[in-house]
Amino acid sequence: MVNEYQSGMNQLIKNNLLGIKELTLEEINLIFQTADNFKDVINRPIKRVPSLRDVTIANIFFENSTRTKLSFELAEKRLSADVINFSSSSSSVKKGETLIDTVNNILSMKVDMIVIRHSSSGAPHFLAKHIDSKIVNAGDGTHEHPTQALLDAYSIRERLGSIEGKKVVIVGDILHSRVALSNIFALQKLGAEVMVCGPATLIPKYISTLGVKVELDIKKALNWCDAANILRIQLERQKMPYFPSLREYILYYGVNEEIVKALDKEIIILHPGPINRGIEITSSVADADNALILDQVENGVAIRMAILYLLASKLE
Amino acid sequence: MQKRLLLDSQLLQITIQRLCQHLIENHNDFSSTVILGLQPRGVFLANRIQKVIQELEGCHVDIGYLDTTFHRDDFRRRVVPKKASETRVPFLIEDKAVILVDDVLFTGRSVRAAMDAMISFGRPTKVELLVLIDRLYTRQLPIEANYVGKHVNTLASQYVEVGLKEQSGDDSIWLMNIKVE
Incomplete structure (x- = not known):
């Protein structure tokens, strides 16, 4: 009934979600507990909470995706975040812009968090080293999802x-x-x-x-x-x-x-x-x-809401 | 560390009885009234109130639990984030009177968040607020309680520590000069 006093942490240790390899068991359990609450939210008549109303999230997809992109976008909207979408097929990437330049351009429009999918393994890890933003890996090459x-x-x-x-x-x-x-x-x-x-x-x-x-x-x-x-x-x-x-x-x-x-x-x-x-x-x-x-598919939205919520709580 | 006892076990029991009598006066048989306890401690109070009213009146009282974590206005402004608890409202509150129940009324921000969370479950005809302890002159929003267990004059730096037997094994409510983490 009351689970505020459950043992365990309140906050993720990591600032990004790059892969499962870097997560601890406690962090995974925290994500699951938070997802339990969001699963409840998305089954209500009004499926939206205002937590991320002052947060802007960019979904940057350098590789095709329907389900993952929709799921992230829905999760972001259910949290009341502002969302922008980017796909490489219709962008300056085709004109030769580098990954860091593309992302820095997006970030200078005051974007707080990045959800990225890339066909090269390690692209989100590379970005995390070079830019100061919260990054969620939505699939990198044949590495992690x-x-x-x-x-x-x-x-x-x-x-x-x-x-x-x-x-x-x-x-x-x-x-x-x-x-x-x-x-x-x-x-x-x-x-x-x-x-x-x-x-x-x-x-x-x-x-x-x-x-x-x-x-x-x-x-x-x-x-x-x-x-x-x-x-x-x-x-x-x-x-x-x-x-x-x-x-x-x-x-x-x-x-x-x-x-x-x-x-x-x-x-x-x-x-x-x-x-x-x-x-x-x-x-x-x-x-x-x-x-x-x-x-x-249903749980995907709840899990993504939990991850975005937990990472957003670490924004300055 | 200085502290003052506000309510002990016996006084708490009497206070709850009095609040229940007051609720029954205004809501009769609770056929179109529901109680929502705010997580975490408002839930225990709501449970006790439900039990007392059902014993006194022999009627059924609908009760739900509301967690306000995702609706708070201090998300990202707290040093340690709050962890969400369960929200369980197994009925629609459309066209019902809602009584929100919480332990302490301080700045009024939790109650604002609760009203925000509550409207996800319908449009109530009326919303009332019941609190055990009302800290006077500390409000940051224009929110007042309809039913109050005890009014207390406090400084903003002080802290009301609520111990309930469901949680700590003992009913006692203290006013502390410093918050103990």
Whole structure:
């Protein structure tokens, strides 16, 4: 009923959210507790609170995104922040402007916080070293996607009660996936056991040094886990073929009703979207009751509100 | 450190009884009245008031909890940010009379934030404020309480420490000369 006196911190240690790797368990728990409150807010008849009414946030997307951008924008608007959007396809980046120049130009218009997505790994970290602003990483190359990992973990926690001791398998293109790496860090910090599963060509050679299990057989992987996070096959990131054909991938790694029904237990299914229906996951699995895909989208707004709120509280 | 006892357990109980009698006079059977306790300590008071009224009148009293953290005007101006608590208003307050319940009325800013938070749940016909302790002459906004447990003359530098048995195991309300963190 009253949780003001719960143990734990009131404020994030970090000034930016660059990756899950830098977060502590206490910080993740603070984000989750704050998201609980915002989830309540976004389910009210009036879904807006005035906390960030004097804060301006720029969403800078150097790479295409629909869901993440919409989710951030909605989170910002629900917090009453002023929002500006920028996408590289229609900007001076095409004319040769550098990343720092672009961002400094935006900041000189009195912007307080930056949400950035970039196709180069480490771009937000680079920016954080050179500019004085609060930065939220909305996905950098094949490195990290911290808000996605937090909302995935939050959705698992919501459905299973806790994450500690749970077994989670991440299926698909681990090599090119920033979602996979952030998920591994987040789940391990929260005390889960993590396994990755996919074609050997799409599993990074040294992934086991992170302390994750590797399994090439999808049936064994699903039988082991409590929750399966099925990743999208990112055809746009594959400059060379990593598997002989899409048909073969579907045959060996596609998650279908038959496989799920044959398991000894019920598992929950996550997917960061957008779904390639009939490729990595069939419609019957994606639309089943144990699939959290739409919960993930709802929780995404609450998690992003929590992160923006907590970082904004550190603005001077 | 100097401190003065404002209310002890017995006086607090009598005060709550008196406030409840006053509420019953104005709101009859509470069929179109709801109580909203402000987090954190207003919630405990609201619970006690609900219990007393239900015992005295034998009627049902709707009660909700309101957290004002996201509506405060001192966000980013506090050294240590406040942590949000649960808001639970399981009914619409449209066309109801609302009684806001809090422990101490000081600057009036929490109550302003509470009114802001409250309108997310509908448009009440009337809003009233009940506080246990009213610190006189310290208001920064034009807000006054309708029901007051005890009026106290205080300096702005002083601090009212509210201990309730739900939280600290003991009912006692003190006026302190220095705030103890």
